[in-house]
Amino acid sequence: MRPKPSCLSPLVDFLREQSAILSDHCSSCERSDLTMNVSSASRDGPMGSYGEIIFDSPSPAVDCRVSNLTAFAATLTVPAGLVVPDGFTLAIAGEVVMRRCRVVWRRRGRVGVAFEMPA
CATH class of the missing domain: 1.20.5 (Single alpha-helices involved in coiled-coils or other helix-helix interfaces)
Incomplete structure (x- = not known):
């Protein structure tokens, strides 16, 4: 080993x-x-899983699609025009643990996030 x-x-x-x-x-x-099932995106089909972006401010949560999910990162498809903050919490449908996220890249309607590891 x-x-x-x-x-x-x-x-x-x-x-x-x-x-x-x-x-x-x-x-x-x-x-x-x-x-934890890190292959849930492929299990749920080519479009990935449903998720919810939970903002730190009192704003309402926003639905998103989660794809390319790994233990450390994911790609989120978000509603057009949504301004995604640099940090937020992500809840993925069917999973118990919510993940703290940091945005690492942005494209029109999509963001790449890295999951922050607890200290």
């Missing part, structure tokens, strides 16, 4: 903590039901 790179240690620790929290709340669930 290869040793894990030190840069992944915070992520691994965070995922273990989240798994423990979920298992406490869902003692009747199978352990496999608690693991």
